[in-house]
Amino acid sequence: VAVFSPDTLARVEAIVGAAYVRTDSDALLAYGTDGTKRRAPADLVVLPGTVEEVAAIARLCNESRVPLVPRGAGTGYSGGAVPTRGGILLSLERLNRILEIDERDLVAVVEPCVTTGDLQEAVEHRGLFYPPDPASLAQSSIGGNIAENAGGPRGFKYGTTGRYVLGLEAVLPTGDIIHTGGRTVKNVVGYDLTSLTVGSEGTLAVVTKAILRLLPKPAHTALVRADFSDVSQAARAVDALLSARVVPSTLELVDGPSLAAVARHLGEPPPAAGAVLLIELDGQPDAVEEEAARVTDACRAVGAAAFQLARTAAERQALWRLRRELSPALREIAPVKLNNDIVVPRGRIPELFAFLARLAREHDVLVPSFGHAGDGNIHVNIMVEDTPDARARAKQAEQHLFEEVVRLGGVLSGEHGIGFVKAPYLRLQLSDDEIALMKRIKAAFDPNGILNPGKIFP
Amino acid sequence: VAVFSPDTLARVEAIVGAAYVRTDSDALLAYGTDGTKRRAPADLVVLPGTVEEVAAIARLCNESRVPLVPRGAGTGYSGGAVPTRGGILLSLERLNRILEIDERDLVAVVEPCVTTGDLQEAVEHRGLFYPPDPASLAQSSIGGNIAENAGGPRGFKYGTTGRYVLGLEAVLPTGDIIHTGGRTVKNVVGYDLTSLTVGSEGTLAVVTKAILRLLPKPAHTALVRADFSDVSQAARAVDALLSARVVPSTLELVDGPSLAAVARHLGEPPPAAGAVLLIELDGQPDAVEEEAARVTDACRAVGAAAFQLARTAAERQALWRLRRELSPALREIAPVKLNNDIVVPRGRIPELFAFLARLAREHDVLVPSFGHAGDGNIHVNIMVEDTPDARARAKQAEQHLFEEVVRLGGVLSGEHGIGFVKAPYLRLQLSDDEIALMKRIKAAFDPNGILNPGKIFP
Numbered sequence A, B: 001v002a003v004f005s006p007d008t009l010a011r012v013e014a015i016v017g018a019a020y021v022r023t024d025s026d027a028l029l030a031y032g033t034d035g036t037k038r039r040a041p042a043d044l045v046v047l048p049g050t051v052e053e054v055a056a057i058a059r060l061c062n063e064s065r066v067p068l069v070p071r072g073a074g075t076g077y078s079g080g081a082v083p084t085r086g087g088i089l090l091s092l093e094r095l096n097r098i099l100e101i102d103e104r105d106l107v108a109v110v111e112p113c114v115t116t117g118d119l120q121e122a123v124e125h126r127g128l129f130y131p132p133d134p135a136s137l138a139q140s141s142i143g144g145n146i147a148e149n150a151g152g153p154r155g156f157k158y159g160t161t162g163r164y165v166l167g168l169e170a171v172l173p174t175g176d177i178i179h180t181g182g183r184t185v186k187n188v189v190g191y192d193l194t195s196l197t198v199g200s201e202g203t204l205a206v207v208t209k210a211i212l213r214l215l216p217k218p219a220h221t222a223l224v225r226a227d228f229s230d231v232s233q234a235a236r237a238v239d240a241l242l243s244a245r246v247v248p249s250t251l252e253l254v255d256g257p258s259l260a261a262v263a264r265h266l267g268e269p270p271p272a273a274g275a276v277l278l279i280e281l282d283g284q285p286d287a288v289e290e291e292a293a294r295v296t297d298a299c300r301a302v303g304a305a306a307f308q309l310a311r312t313a314a315e316r317q318a319l320w321r322l323r324r325e326l327s328p329a330l331r332e333i334a335p336v337k338l339n340n341d342i343v344v345p346r347g348r349i350p351e352l353f354a355f356l357a358r359l360a361r362e363h364d365v366l367v368p369s370f371g372h373a374g375d376g377n378i379h380v381n382i383m384v385e386d387t388p389d390a391r392a393r394a395k396q397a398e399q400h401l402f403e404e405v406v407r408l409g410g411v412l413s414g415e416h417g418i419g420f421v422k423a424p425y426l427r428l429q430l431s432d433d434e435i436a437l438m439k440r441i442k443a444a445f446d447p448n449g450i451l452n453p454g455k456i457f458p
Helices: A005-016 A025-030 A051-066 A116-124 A144-147 A193-197 A233-243 A255-267 A287-301 A313-324 A326-329 A346-363 A388-407 A423-429 A432-445 B005-014 B025-032 B051-064 B116-124 B142-150 B192-197 B231-243 B256-264 B285-301 B313-324 B326-331 B346-363 B389-408 B423-429 B434-444
Strands: A042-047 A069-072 A086-090 A098-102 A107-110 A165-171 A176-183 A206-212 A220-228 A248-257 A275-283 A306-310 A336-343 A368-373 A377-384 B044-045 B069-071 B088-091 B097-101 B107-110 B164-170 B177-181 B206-213 B220-227 B251-257 B274-285 B306-310 B336-343 B369-372 B377-384
Touching: A005 A042, A005 A051, A025 A042, A051 A069, A051 A086, A051 A165, A051 A176, A051 A206, A051 A368, A051 B192, A069 A206, A086 B107, A098 A116, A098 B005, A116 A144, A144 A206, A165 A313, A176 A193, A193 B192, A193 B423, A193 B434, A220 A233, A220 A287, A233 A275, A233 A287, A233 A346, A248 A255, A248 A313, A255 A275, A255 A326, A255 A368, A275 A287, A275 A313, A287 A306, A287 B285, A306 A313, A313 A326, A326 A432, A336 A388, A346 A388, A377 A388, A388 A423, A423 A432, A432 B192, A432 B434, B005 B044, B005 B051, B025 B044, B025 B142, B025 B256, B025 B434, B051 B069, B051 B088, B051 B164, B051 B206, B069 B206, B097 B116, B107 B116, B116 B142, B142 B206, B164 B192, B177 B192, B220 B231, B220 B285, B220 B313, B231 B251, B231 B274, B231 B285, B231 B346, B251 B256, B251 B313, B251 B346, B256 B274, B256 B326, B256 B369, B274 B285, B274 B313, B285 B306, B306 B313, B313 B326, B336 B389, B346 B377, B346 B389, B389 B423, B423 B434
Parallel strands: A042 A086, A069 A086, B044 B088, B069 B088
Antiparallel strands: A098 A107, A107 A206, A165 A176, A165 A206, A220 A275, A220 A306, A248 A275, A248 A368, A336 A377, A368 A377, B097 B107, B107 B206, B164 B177, B164 B206, B220 B274, B220 B306, B251 B274, B251 B369, B336 B377, B369 B377
16 A cells, blocks of 8 residues: 555654654554454554644545544444554544633533543532543543543433534544534534534544533532342333433443342352442432432332432442443453443333343343443343354344344444444444435545545445 | 426426415515515425425425425524525425324424424423423424524523434435434434534425424422623623532523613613623522522622512513513614624623624614523624615624624524525634535535525525
8 A cells, every 4th residue: 555655654754753653563453453352453553743743644645545543542342443444543642631621611622632531530620520421431532432422321411422512623534624613502603513523433534622511510419229129120210210300410220140240250249139220319419319319219119129328429439339340340251242332212221121131041142231221321241152153142142132222213322333343233223315325424524435444334 | 497387386286285385476475584584585385294295395306406495484583494596495384293292212203393382381291391492482493493403591501402302304305315313312323414404504404303302391490680780790790600600591691772672662661770680590499599599699799789589480471571572672773683693602701792882882883682691692683773874884793793703712603593694704604624514515415406505605
């Protein structure tokens, strides 16, 4: 490919400096994977330091028809940052500064590789609040959160990343630098390029700066843990809480197999509960206490057996530990995990969990599941031994899961995106006309198809 | 034009039925205007009754290269529904049903010409809540609200229309029927066509159905009216309230000239106040009372002279009357009104009002202003006598306003859109590269440029 001629390599080095171009196989491998553990080597890893450098690299790739794959912290679960077709892996890790936190405009301006958790800490220090809280927030970058429209438990009350993105600076695959939106919370001037770029999985533009909306930090937070005899009872409680018109900040469900995995992982006895809800409430202290009482009543009415209420930060951390230990705990129960983040309409949660029990039986797979039940967004982990036969059963179960989710009026992904991992299933969700329209939009941004090729579309 | 041959007219009549095609000049004129009072006659008014009929009309227009202009309730303030290039005016008035209110999924499914106020009433009857509240809500349609991404006072806490649109059924200019999004609150499958369509001013697709997100209705609402000696004091209070980290549902400002106009209109003595804030709070009763006290303290600290507190619906209606009477009151002070809904970053509100005072003096125009101060979104009305000289001064003042707004980091429109009225100013806000990208997106939807031509782009 043209880019690897000594001449083109020299051009890349002239743009970013030789110190920021990596060609060694260690780097090519290390940057060639993400949270999926799927791996493909880039031909070149480039670490730009400014938006102008990003634009110059994009122009070079566009002229030479070389794939350009942007990468944040590499924590994605759909393979969005994996350079499946080689080319230049553009790591944005040097663009990692919080440029501004403006308490009057209630905005933060950040570069894409600011870590989500670092931003939260910085704004909370000033009494402000950046709600999106993906489980990976200690590692994941704002740019990656924007690329995938990342969610998290607080999405139930506060919405996902997109709601907080007011404006972007971004580089088009042609090398044009554009600014979308701005510092205002309202803006109807032209098409909403900000929302279109959010969730586009790095296929339309490379985000080099983001203007983020901040909220006042809630005065008080409390967490209720409610234990249920089985997951169908917990699912009915979710439905009851929605009907009771309470708006917790989180409404998380952990099913029985997941609870058992965490208990084993922590060396604890098998759990008494068959499912747990973690319900966080925030706001003014009196209102939080009143809502906690309504939550407890609603859960008790459908049969919740035990409650714990955490008010201090330390108490809440202790209860959230269950949720945090899920990922490492699941790793111990089977080596192969197909990690899906499907969504169903909120009222279909009980049906979904009834189906998941059948799915596990019919395909002889483990299906520990947990997640953002208030949003209908459940992480369904299809787990098996690492044998060809077991892997085949897991893929069949996954196909069956997606078909059922679509039948329930749901969608394949709520926060992880499609990447290349779920691209083969896109037609289950979208019509040919819809996919064709999306491809025309892609071409409007990227006429030569160089930016993150092979993602989203089957 | 081809469409008006007897053959083409016959084809239109065959699609929707002769009873739903209007060719009389009364209809052509009546459907040729909107809230701007600018007027251009359509060549044909068509009233489809189904999505299939909309698709067939779109195909016919696309084949014949005839402009197709969708229209909801015709209350827009940027001329978006005015058929400036003739063609077919597609009134969606027959698609006016609330199809579904689902209390478990917390969604409503509506046709585009459901009136915003009717939807609100229907869902509130069931303890649910559809927050977007444009001033025109008694007349304006959900489809029009979606086309313009309409806001309203409650946008401060709840965001604008786009936040509540989960999914759409829409007809492309080529006649394809697409479905975007769905019934789930999270969805990252492919590009976000829902958000792209919202605010696209009927230039990308004709919305024929919308799936809307509902919230629980707040348990309690209170309204504080605070009177200030002048608008700069009120603007400082907005800043103080944002800094005090309260989140009212509305934070509306009415300036002195606007107050005076309403007093005259109602036959009342001149107002003592030089500016007023209307601050609505909602939530659990105790929290609302506590926040009302904080609001009052913050306003008093910057010098507010008088307060009124309304708790019952009747009391609140009485205080909101000031806001509702603004439009008719302003009509009486001068015949020409250039109605602008500019936005500045929230912290720039005091600077904006200082500038508006200079603007009125320098250009010898009246500039009564009011609006959604918490969002930095102010309705700036430039008003003059109806003489050529005065109109020229008003246009100069408008140009000066837009330049200053952009200088302050703001935008030309927060809720009315660009339409054809503000299209000449688009380049103040967007770069050539950004406009070129938007035009490529337009072409991805509408290769022949038949849908609502002459809007948004200069």
